Amino acid sequence: xxxxxxxxxxxxxxxxxxxxxxxxxxxxxxxxxxxxxxxxxxxxxxxxxxxxxxxxxxxxxxxxxxxxxxxxxxxxxxxxxxxxxxxxxxxxxxxxxxxxxxxxxxxxxxxxxxxxxxxxxxxxxxxxxxxxxxxxxxxxxxxxxxxxxxxxxxxxxxxxxxxxxxxxxxxxxxxxxxxxxxxxxxxxxxxxxxxxxxxxxxxxxxxxxxxxxxxxxxxxxxxxxxxxxxxxxxxxxxxxxxxxxxxxxxxxxxxxxxxxxxxxxxxxxxxxxxxxxxxxxxxxxxxxxxxxxxxxx
Numbered sequence: 237x238x239x240x241x242x243x244x245x246x247x248x249x250x251x252x253x254x255x256x257x258x259x260x261x262x263x264x265x266x267x268x269x270x271x272x273x274x275x276x277x278x279x280x281x282x283x284x285x286x287x288x289x290x291x292x293x294x295x296x297x298x299x300x301x302x303x304x305x306x307x308x309x310x311x312x313x314x315x316x317x318x319x320x321x322x323x324x325x326x327x328x329x330x331x332x333x334x335x336x337x338x339x340x341x342x343x344x345x346x347x348x349x350x351x352x353x354x355x356x357x358x359x360x361x362x363x364x365x366x367x368x369x370x371x372x373x374x375x376x377x378x379x380x381x382x383x384x385x386x387x388x389x390x391x392x393x394x395x396x397x398x399x400x401x402x403x404x405x406x407x408x409x410x411x412x413x414x415x416x417x418x419x420x421x422x423x424x425x426x427x428x429x430x431x432x433x434x435x436x437x438x439x440x441x442x443x444x445x446x447x448x449x450x451x452x453x454x455x456x457x458x459x460x461x462x463x464x465x466x467x468x469x470x471x472x473x474x475x476x477x478x479x480x481x482x483x484x485x486x487x488x489x490x491x492x493x494x495x496x497x498x499x500x501x502x503x504x505x506x507x508x509x510x511x512x513x514x515x516x517x518x519x520x521x522x523x524x525x526x527x528x529x530x531x532x533x
Contacts, residue, residue, distance in 0.1 A: 238310050241303035243270055244282070248300040249373070251289035259373060308510065315512045325354035326516040331367045331376035332359060335459040335479045336503060340380075348520050355516040363457075364434075371508055377517045383434040384504035391509045393525060397500040398476040402492045403462075405469045411490045418446035418496055425471040426450040430457040435501060439474055442499055463489060476501045 239260070246256035247267070257267035275282050282296035292300060318326065328348075332341065341359050348357050362370060370376035372389060384392045402421070404410045410420070421443075428450075429436035443450060453471040456462050459479050466473055467488045474494065483489035505524060507513065513521070 238307065240270065240274065241306045243267060244274070245300060245303045245307060246373075247271065247283070247290065248292055248296070248303075251291070253290065259375075308512075311512045315514060318515050325352075326514050327356040327358050328378065328514070328517045328520045329376045330357065330359045330378050330380065330520075331362050331370040332380035333364055333367060333382060334361050335476065336380045336382070337361045338460065339479050339481065344520075344524065347523055351523055352516060352519050355519070357520065368506075371506055374508065374511070377507060377511070377513060378521065379506040380503065381506055382501050382503045383438070384502070384506060389509055390506050393505045393507075393521070395503045395505050395525065397502050398478050400474050400494060400496070400499045400501060401477040401480070402472060402494050403466045403475045403480055404472045404490050404492065405466055406487065406490055407469070408472060408490070410472070410492055413492050415493045415495055418442070418448055418494070421450060421472075422448045424450055425453045427454050427456070427462045427465040427471040427473040428452045429462070430455050433457055438499075438501075442474075442496065446496075474499075 243256060243260050243262075246259045247253055250256050250259070253267050253271070254264045257264045260267065262270075271283060278295070278299070280295040281293050282299055284291035284293050284296070330341075337359060338361070345357050345359070348355070360370070360376065364381055367376075367379045367381050368385070368387070368390075371379045380395075384394075386392065402410065402416050410416060413420075429439070442448075454465050456465070459475055462473050462475065463480065463483055465471065467483065477491055477493075480489050480491045484491050505521065507517075
């Protein structure tokens with residue numbers, strides 16, 4: 237019954253039999269057969285197949301509400317069972333943007349293993365839009381994101397405001413500076429983020445407000461590629477200070493503080509608003525936020 241409810245809920249959410257089939261690990265023909273048998277059993281048509289994407293009939297909308305209620309009750313049941321276990325166990329599914337995952341998850345995995353040896357942590361590194369999708373489609377329990385977007389279906393837990401710093405290659409003329417002023421960046425060759433990335437819009441605003449004009453040499457949609465371009469001497473960049481720790485330690489990048497206290501990258505942990513988190517997920521969340529929301533650690 238739970239499997240049937242999940243399949244129909246996914247069909248209603250995705251408005252696609254093929255997409256719902258993928259989410260449930262079955263073929264499209266099997267998904268179609270399940271829905272047809274359900275409609276035959278109920279004696280009513282649930283899907284409006286005359287529209288693209290698929291729509292729901294009045295009966296279909298009622299059945300979707302029932303499915304969501306059944307699945308919520310199943311989640312409550314699973315959480316209740318988990319609560320009576322003496323040992324915290326299970327798998328916590330995490331979706332994270334690359335920059336947070338690569339810089340933080342190794343430490344968090346070790347800390348979580350020490351705190352909850354009976355539990356497992358599964359981490360998937362995704363683009364920001366895919367992190368939101370994973371949370372909304374319940375393929376992940378918790379999501380790590382920068383510049384979190386307020387959405388009706390999501391709970392956002394502010395995590396950290398990460399200081400930004402100037403990233404330069406070791407032979408750059410700035411490499412020996414202890415601090416840089418915004419005006420120092422005027423006319424510099426930059427490795428920038430792609431236009432659609434939120435951090436790019438924030439940096440563009442920062443440059444405008446400080447009357448700084450830069451020359452964009454390259455654009456990337458992720459921090460790792462930007463760091464590699466800086467290492468090769470293609471230009472400089474402004475990045476979250478924490479994300480450069482490994483390259484700074486290796487002597488491949490020099491990170492220089494920027495005199496701009498308000499220039500930070502906000503990060504947050506997200507989860508589906510009505511989702512009942514397991515004890516393992518709650519313990520991981522407590523571990524992550526031990527320094528308190530918005531800590532500048």
